[in-house]
Amino acid sequence: MFSKILIANRGEIAIRIMRACKEMGIQTVAVYSEADKNSLHVQFADEAILLGASEPKESYLSIDKIIHAAKQTNADAIHPGYGFLSENASFAAAVASAKLTFIGPSADSIRAMGDKAESKISMKKAGVPTVPGFEGLESATDFKKAAKEIGYPVLVKAAAGGGGKGMRVVEKESELGEAIESARREALNAFGDDRLLIEKYLPNAHHIEFQVLGDQHGNLVHLFERECSVQRRHQKIIEETPSPLLAPKLRKQMGEAAVASAKAVGYFNAGTVEFIVDPDTLKYYFLEMNTRLQVEHPITELVVGSDLVQWQIRIAAGEKFPFAQKDFSQRGHAIECRIYAEDPANGFLPSTGKLLQYIEPRGPNIRVDSGFTAGSEVTHFYDPLLAKLIVYGESREVTVQRMQAALSEFVVHGVTTNIDFLQAVLRHEDFKRGDVSTRWVETKFNWKPGGPSFQILIAAAMADMATPRAPTRLNANEADPYSPWKTLSGFRN
Amino acid sequence: MFSKILIANRGEIAIRIMRACKEMGIQTVAVYSEADKNSLHVQFADEAILLGASEPKESYLSIDKIIHAAKQTNADAIHPGYGFLSENASFAAAVASAKLTFIGPSADSIRAMGDKAESKISMKKAGVPTVPGFEGLESATDFKKAAKEIGYPVLVKAAAGGGGKGMRVVEKESELGEAIESARREALNAFGDDRLLIEKYLPNAHHIEFQVLGDQHGNLVHLFERECSVQRRHQKIIEETPSPLLAPKLRKQMGEAAVASAKAVGYFNAGTVEFIVDPDTLKYYFLEMNTRLQVEHPITELVVGSDLVQWQIRIAAGEKFPFAQKDFSQRGHAIECRIYAEDPANGFLPSTGKLLQYIEPRGPNIRVDSGFTAGSEVTHFYDPLLAKLIVYGESREVTVQRMQAALSEFVVHGVTTNIDFLQAVLRHEDFKRGDVSTRWVETKFNWKPGGPSFQILIAAAMADMATPRAPTRLNANEADPYSPWKTLSGFRN
Amino acid sequence: MKIAFDQSTIDLTPNGRNYKAVSDGKTVDVEVIRAENGKLDLLIDGKHITAYISSDGAKRWVTVNGQTFVLTKSSGTKRSGAGHDYASELAAPMPGQIRSVNVSEGEAVSKGQTLLVLEAMKMEIRIQAPRDGNVKELMVKVGQTVEREQILVKMEEQ
Amino acid sequence: MKIAFDQSTIDLTPNGRNYKAVSDGKTVDVEVIRAENGKLDLLIDGKHITAYISSDGAKRWVTVNGQTFVLTKSSGTKRSGAGHDYASELAAPMPGQIRSVNVSEGEAVSKGQTLLVLEAMKMEIRIQAPRDGNVKELMVKVGQTVEREQILVKMEEQ
DSSP states (O other): OOSEEEEOOOHHHHHHHHHHHHHTTOEEEEEEEGGGTTSHHHHHSSEEEEEESSSGGGTTTOHHHHHHHHHHTTOOEEEOOSSTTTTOHHHHHHHHHTTOEESSSOHHHHHHHHSHHHHHHHHHHTTOOBOSEEOSOOSHHHHHHHHHHHOSSEEEEEEEEETTEEEEEEOSHHHHHHHHHHHHHHHHHHHSOOOEEEEEOOTTOEEEEEEEEEOTTSOEEEEEEEEEEEEETTEEEEEEESOTTOOHHHHHHHHHHHHHHHHHTTOOEEEEEEEEEOTTTOOEEEEEEEOSOOTTHHHHHHHHOOOHHHHHHHHHTTOOOSOOGGGOOOOSEEEEEEEESEEGGGTTEEOOEEOSEEEOOOSTTEEEEEOOOTTOEEOTTSOOEEEEEEEEESSHHHHHHHHHHHHTTOEEESSOOSHHHHHHHHHSHHHHHTOOOTTHHHHTOOOOOOOOOHHHHHHHHHHHHTOSSOOSOOOTTSOOTTOGGGGGGGGOO | OOSEEEEOOOHHHHHHHHHHHHHTTOEEEEEEEGGGTTSHHHHHSSEEEEEESSSGGGTTTOHHHHHHHHHHTTOOEEEOOSSTTTTOHHHHHHHHHTTOEESSSOHHHHHHHHSHHHHHHHHHHTTOOBOSEEOSOOSHHHHHHHHHHHOSSEEEEEEEEETTEEEEEEOSHHHHHHHHHHHHHHHHHHHSOOOEEEEEOOTTOEEEEEEEEEOTTSOEEEEEEEEEEEEETTEEEEEEESOTTOOHHHHHHHHHHHHHHHHHTTOOEEEEEEEEEOTTTOOEEEEEEEOSOOTTHHHHHHHHOOOHHHHHHHHHTTOOOSOOGGGOOOOSEEEEEEEESEEGGGTTEEOOEEOSEEEOOOSTTEEEEEOOOTTOEEOTTSOOEEEEEEEEESSHHHHHHHHHHHHTTOEEESSOOSHHHHHHHHHSHHHHHTOOOTTHHHHTOOOOOOOOOHHHHHHHHHHHHTOSSOOSOOOTTSOOTTOGGGGGGGGOO | OEEEETTEEEEEEEETTEEEEEETTEEEEEEEEEEETTEEEEEETTEEEEEEEEEETTEEEEEETTEEEEEEEEBSBOOOOOOSSSOSEEEOSSSEEEEEEOOOTTOEEOTTOEEEEEEETTEEEEEEOSSSEEEEEEOOOTTOEEOTTOEEEEEEOO | OEEEETTEEEEEEEETTEEEEEETTEEEEEEEEEEETTEEEEEETTEEEEEEEEEETTEEEEEETTEEEEEEEEBSBOOOOOOSSSOSEEEOSSSEEEEEEOOOTTOEEOTTOEEEEEEETTEEEEEEOSSSEEEEEEOOOTTOEEOTTOEEEEEEOO
């Protein structure tokens, strides 16, 4: 087993990985950028190395600096988390060249799946159904012809893409030109690769993905599905398992297809095979494979009872699975809500600032994976994910109720969040029925924030009655020499 | 379903129950004593009623006041938690007379099991093995004769007892007199009943209990065992499930015996049938049945995947089980450590005071059920249980490691706790092998706290270098106008 | 004492240990049962609510029953904010870099038309016309780094 | 600057941004990398430790790596504490009520013998003789309520 692991990431996922290391008796090294020098993942690690400036290019995306940090601290392995360099084949190769272990799949597997165009071709070969479409087109004319053949709406997406970046839904021919241009630009900027592919857009589709886990000895299992259809801007915001859409037979078929997909690229490590499923025909299509830990891995952990991060580490260390497919089953239900610093009432624009209050819900069957605390700064340099709120329950109904109770206890002041929005989604009849497609938020869920209630106004006014001055900052965790609450002490009982 | 439930308890269990209510859309009423007026369970409830003075007799043990509070707030049911009135048949009967629902078994079941002497007799009748011994003795001479017949060591315990109160191990005849006298006094004081029974004391026995769950329609299942052999002063401090001692066949036998015990008294609600098991012969003996929710219920919830408190409420509301015995299985491993405000280096004497710092561990598979926060007062009026730290893992080994990591993150200042002691137990080879009997702490585990390390001294001294005066109170969650840390701001980076 | 927040005004009068609160013709009795840093437990007409409150300048962040609002306290005179729908000036919603400018000064634009594209947090944010009108002035150019709330475009009615 | 805690003394000297710490003949270099209310991140000879610290009068609660110690800072002169093993006075470990007094003044008692029984938190706590000796003075009687640290019995050597 490794004795020291460098975690080439930040925020909640860095802490999640460090916890697994700590439990396994493995020392941890954090890396960080200027913007993150006071962040929790730096405080949690045994050692911390400053990489450079806040721009990802200068820090979390710098292969050389990260490998240097690992060498400098005598780490023997690197865990990439998700995002940043996690699906970068050159990084995996560079880690191996530096005689360090990359906690992930082989560089070849990453390469084979990283290219959405190439992977689609190899999946077709492996007999896994894929979405009708075309790869390798160049000119605007070719795209136009392809789109016509497929039939609108079509989806244009970056061959090197992921996370909804460089992706555009095109409803009609007149929008195709601008969509291709802007997707290319975004793709080039985010991935350094502007190749696009085009395919049929299924407007009512569900996004259902399967967790796979493979060791280095040829064993591959799947840990069932995650339903991730609640999305905005092509990014998931609520995930759950089991999927309300899948019957046991379809689940089994798709699980086998997922294992076949992973086998086709000689996969080991944790990975996710994404499918889209047409709810009317119940046909499923391979979308892509993410060759890394997934943001929403906790819901699988709760329903299957496994620790995916510990297994990633064990797999990378060469351990052989002591289990087989038949040893896994789903029990109960789990839901994850992603708590973003963003404004759902204003196009989900990211919100930045200092967290004046930050109180997470607690309690049985509630898990919060987070990297923030009161006083933390949310900057514009990185993804605005504040925390993942994950709950488990015996049934879907109990789990939804528990999530609603937990969301109502989550307090974040200082940045706008999507908490109210998430509550409204959970209350919606369509969600309760499990009848939500990937475009539901944009096309059917017409959410508008309400106005402040009398209670809210009273509370705001009471704060002012109690404070003779307007404090510039009122923070539960910061010592305030002139705390306005002191004048209220007569009311304490 | 109920619309409002009064929780006749305090601390962590009151909050645990309120959470279940909140998730089920049920309003909650807290009751409290003078000492608890600022406690978390009061803040968490929708309504809160002051019962009276801090002595339990004047508040949490006052049947009249509690029923009055329920009437006054229009509650339709009362949940007793554990301890206090939870196993008081008169209370259950009084609740029913007041046309309220008691969230627990019938008064008759409580009565039948509450008397350790009577229950032993009826278990013998039901064919459940019991510990050799005698009930209904009065005079010192009779006890002396009985003890001689059974053979020393013997155990003297209160017929109305529970929680280790009114219980004495007697090693030789010369100690019997004082033991009986003191057990009688403690029993009278704690339960208002000084009857004692005497039985063979099995010095190497394991304490293994089975969780049962019955509805009001005659369905009874067991949810497997809890191993609770790590005890001090006859009180559990660490519990785990599955038990390292039980093989599947013995587990099945004991589970069936537990269901038979509960059936013999027409049991519904959650309940616990306690056995002692001789590790050499693997013989098991009925000890007693607790006719209420158990402190250590969370480990069962984690390994079985059920919410016992929600089921208590559903059972009381008349719901019928949608499941049968075959639907339950154990998955993974769970351990609970009870975090007590007590001094293990000094006879486990309770420690009282104000919590200067209180930081709970967090993370995947870690659950903390607690009723305290920084600034809370730990008083001498009630049990010194601060929190229950519960962890889940795929295997016993992973779970022990996770518990060790979690314990090392638990920070409590202001009262002495057993956290260091618990860490030492978990590190011990006997515990790792699962080879711990109920007397292990007293007879084999010879723990002494170490002295402060150089690191500790440095940290203590640095605090002083940074503070020109000795503050009377330094509290992470209290605004401090003269925070000593301000002078350190030059070092912040 | 009258306190104004955005579109609402509330009148709070001490009344023994309690307060009388009036807003929009409604009157309630308010009692403070517990006050901690950033948290208030109130009885409003006898009903218990817990409110989390943070202040940041004139801004008040308030959470009750899991619903969070940001209110801006008016101090007598009303300052026109950087509103989204009615402003004739379009400001950057967050710091970033101008990726493209799609219109020129004097051009007539229609509601929803993309005027320029801002890149922030690796996303493209389209700054769109809030209504039909003319581009009066372009305040930024491609490649320029902008701060939050910095004015990007001024518009005028047609 | 010398600082004494219980049996230990530590000498702390500022050294640029760092400190030199000496105790029991051992010398290390200490750097404060982060200081919050109640929490210190230190580099001790380059090794990162997180310490949680609370002060309560002369008492210092310190937690490092999950181990918690309560140290009492001596301010020059040493005050004899209510030690457990060596005191000739036995104090109440917690508030409670005297249930029974099992010895009389002048009586010879042996180590471990129960002198009196205190009831607290519904438990019986036996106050036992720390060593062989004589009961010099009984300070309490049955039924009396006692405070924490209140002297219950004075003992003397035989």
